Each structure stands twice: as structure tokens, then as C-alpha cells.
Amino acid sequence: MKTISSRDNAQYKELKHLATNAHALRKAGRTLLDGVHLCETWLRMRGQPEQCIVSDSGLRHPEIVALVVKLEAHHGRVLHLPDALYEPLSQVEHGVGILFLVEMPRPAVPAALAANAVLLDNIQDPGNVGSILRSAAAAGIGEIYCSPGTAFCWSPKVLRAAMGAHFVLEIYENVALAPLLAGANIATLATSGYAKQKLYDVDLKRPVAWVFGHEGQGVSDELLALASHKVVIPHLGEVESLNVAACAAVCFFEQVRQSQARAG
Structure with a gap:
């Protein structure tokens, strides 16, 4: 010492x-x-x-x-x-x-999305990013792709919020998300408060890539247009929308629920 x-x-x-x-x-x-x-x-x-x-x-x-x-x-x-x-x-x-x-690990970005993944589009709050990473790891999702405007995943605040999730995830930062979505080999789901399709009506018993957007503006129009599904989480009450980290957790564990139901 x-x-x-x-x-x-x-x-x-x-x-x-x-x-x-x-x-x-x-x-x-x-x-x-x-x-x-x-x-x-x-x-x-x-x-x-x-x-x-x-x-x-x-x-x-x-x-x-x-x-x-x-x-x-x-x-x-x-x-x-x-x-x-x-x-x-x-x-x-x-x-x-x-x-x-x-x-910091710096993995090479795969040529195409082929496994369960999360794409973060300009999510700026470190606490939200860390919470999403933690929920993704708990749900067995292995890949995280972050746009240039997303909070730096290896910052101390994100690390504390994620509680060790970083160490079981492959995290790719400063990634152009549009080409990834356009060339994806799996279903791509973007969340939107204006979507017609409910989350619970989508078949999630297969690999999917989730797209979550900016805390105030949501997923960009460009990425929404490229996603194979636009989904909404139905909710009760007068609250306009869920926090993005809460939204992500609901999505991930609906996928877990459907996968376990199939296995059972």
C-alpha cells in the first residue's frame, strides 16, 4: 500500500x-x-x-x-x-x-441488432439512465445503445443509480441509432404517448429492441418512423405520462412476464 x-x-x-x-x-x-x-x-x-x-x-x-x-x-x-x-x-x-x-469497457458496435437491446435517444438525466440500466440488467437484457445526446453512462451519477448493472451489460455510447434501427434483424419498439398499439397487445416472446426518448420530447420523429412498432402503456388517472425510467421498467418486465408464461 x-x-x-x-x-x-x-x-x-x-x-x-x-x-x-x-x-x-x-x-x-x-x-x-x-x-x-x-x-x-x-x-x-x-x-x-x-x-x-x-x-x-x-x-x-x-x-x-x-x-x-x-x-x-x-x-x-x-x-x-x-x-x-x-x-x-x-x-x-x-x-x-x-x-x-x-x-471503461469500449466494445465494438455490432453490425446489426440481433438480441434483446435498449436504445436511449437523448435521455439526459443521469438518474434516469442509471435506473434504465439497472432494470435492463434485472430483466436479462444485455445490450445498451446510447445516442450522442444521452447522459454519459460511466459518469459517477449514472454508476451509482445503476448499482452495478454496468458490469453485466454491453454499453455502446455515441451511437447513431437510426442506422441500427433501419438494419435491425429483430422487432423494434418505440414508446409514444400517441401510439395506438398497447404494450400488452404486442408479442414480446422473442428478441426485441426497445427505444426510449428524451424526458420531455420523447423518441425523435426519425426513430419513431423507423421502429417496427409504436406502443403506448395504458394508464389511469390524470397524470399525462410515466417517467421514462418507470416506462422502461414496465416494458422490460412485461417482456419477462410473457417469456416466463411461454416457458411455463
Whole structure:
């Protein structure tokens, strides 16, 4: 374990630049996982981080000590910081004191949609994006495609909202969604409050690609025109529409329901 106690240390300055500048993180192709749950999940599913950063107070936390011991047993790189240096690196208020610096996966975009997938069209709220990723992973969907205007999936806020879903998904960012829809080998379903076909009337016992759009404007007209189905979730009451993350969860688990009914 290496200890840094000076703010002027070059390694610490680099870490602080990455932690406080989303553009720098994205350019470097790395991200910071904050908290025991995300770090444990990464270690279990993806292996060693590039570096583990722990605080003084973190080393008084039994779960963090266990993680550090496990890392050091496999020659993992662990950096120890005083609380005053650690706190500017963490975006979690009252966090427990552990970060993993990891390389972001950058898979190549497949030639065509052929398996259950989610396409996110300009969804800008990190909490919504993280919730959609979490629901998709829970529903067994493996592929996420994000348009250039969608919130950066590997940002700390999206990572926290997704609660480890990233590590079981293939996530493709800055993707032109229109060509993917046009060349899809599976049914493509776009949600719209103006659609005539109800979600529950569509056969979902097969691979499909779901398209969800901007929180206020919905799916773009271009993508709506390319989708093989436009569907609406019927609802009661005076509320105009569902939040996009709630809408996605309803869609995913209607697909799960239909698939399990077929299997039964």
C-alpha cells in the first residue's frame, strides 16, 4: 500500500483532475467507482481495478479492509490517502472511503441488432439512465445503445443509480441509432404517448429492441418512423405520462412476464 500525504504529489493531482472533470475521465477512458458495493461488484465480475484508493476513515471499515486485503493478496495497487485528500475525489456525501479507478469497457458496435437491446435517444438525466440500466440488467437484457445526446453512462451519477448493472451489460455510447434501427434483424419498439398499439397487445416472446426518448420530447420523429412498432402503456388517472425510467421498467418486465408464461 502506497501513502500520499501531499496535495502537490503528481499522482494525486492527476487523480483529482479525473475526479473533478467529467471530460478528462471520458478522454482518458477511465472512471471512478465509489463505494463498497460498486467496488466489490467490479472485483467479482471484471477483476482487478487499475487502482484502489482508500481513506484513513475507510481503513476503519471492516468491509473495506477485507477488500484491500483481497486486492493486496493478488498484487493489486492500493493508494492510501488522508481524509482531507480523499474527500475531494469522492462525489458521495458521507461516503465510506473507497474508490476504484477502472478502465471503461469500449466494445465494438455490432453490425446489426440481433438480441434483446435498449436504445436511449437523448435521455439526459443521469438518474434516469442509471435506473434504465439497472432494470435492463434485472430483466436479462444485455445490450445498451446510447445516442450522442444521452447522459454519459460511466459518469459517477449514472454508476451509482445503476448499482452495478454496468458490469453485466454491453454499453455502446455515441451511437447513431437510426442506422441500427433501419438494419435491425429483430422487432423494434418505440414508446409514444400517441401510439395506438398497447404494450400488452404486442408479442414480446422473442428478441426485441426497445427505444426510449428524451424526458420531455420523447423518441425523435426519425426513430419513431423507423421502429417496427409504436406502443403506448395504458394508464389511469390524470397524470399525462410515466417517467421514462418507470416506462422502461414496465416494458422490460412485461417482456419477462410473457417469456416466463411461454416457458411455463
